[in-house]
Amino acid sequence: MSDTNFTEILKEKKLKITPQRIAILEELDKNGHSTVDDIFNRIKIKIPSVSLATVYKNILALQSMDILKSVKTPTQKQKYEINKKPHIHLFCKICEKLEDFEIDISDFQDYCKNASGYENIEEASILLTGICKECSAKKI
């Protein structure tokens, strides 16, 4: 994903295109799930004047426009990611890495819909914890 794309995305959502916003989106695009501090510390290199408050304000703005999503992880700090194609999260209990895992959960959602009577099941937050390949290999 290039700068131009972020510019487009912001334009579509009628958010002004500022260097801070581009930097936040670039950072998340490059590094995946990040905490507010991660983002702040990384973009400070490019934009030394940036403030934490601006990062917070933008995270809220970008979330309300569905450009970002928050990810709830077992370790308490809130993380954020760019709202891209649907995926679930895998969390390794050993190295505490958080991974995206793209699978089609529509069958599972349909089953839940039928069994529960809930309509419009469209948003899901699925996190499984286990031991990743690398950590499994190390343990042997």
Place this chain on the structure above:
Amino acid sequence: MSDTNFTEILKEKKLKITPQRIAILEELDKNGHSTVDDIFNRIKIKIPSVSLATVYKNILALQSMDILKSVKTPTQKQKYEINKKPHIHLFCKICEKLEDFEIDISDFQDYCKNASGYENIEEASILLTGICKECSAKKI
């Protein structure tokens, strides 16, 4: 679940049996997912001298002993529940109710295990958002 059971559970985990702990567990058993404030306000009726700090300390202690679990919801406040049989959560976008939904997710877990290479997938936090029966009915 009766008092006696909570007493037993605490004894097993080598935690001292105090009125505060029993009250917290009773509250969660009765009302399901609750925030710290929910718990604090409800048990204050029985134990007016109880402090917020004690509720926090006990939630941490009970969580580390796997008696309680935290539930991550779309609304920011952390909720807690007694660690009972596996279930997923349904969150109604309209009334913001959080419901337990007991289903067997072992097939889903197996599928994820095979597709991802993760071992020991045993803990899952699954939350689906949709519109509950009651709210669907009201909308028509």
Place this chain on the structure above:
DNA sequence: ATATGTGCAAAGGGTTTGCAGATAT
């Protein structure tokens, strides 16, 4: 020109901590 966004500092809210006294075993 005007609405929006930024940075600062202060305030807010939720959670944790240290300590002295109380309670459970």
Place this chain on the structure above:
DNA sequence: ATATCTGCAAACCCTTTGCACATAT
């Protein structure tokens, strides 16, 4: 008798807010 727990107050995050200035359209 002793380890643990409780309640209080203070400390500590992380996050939000108000305001004046700066920037994007």
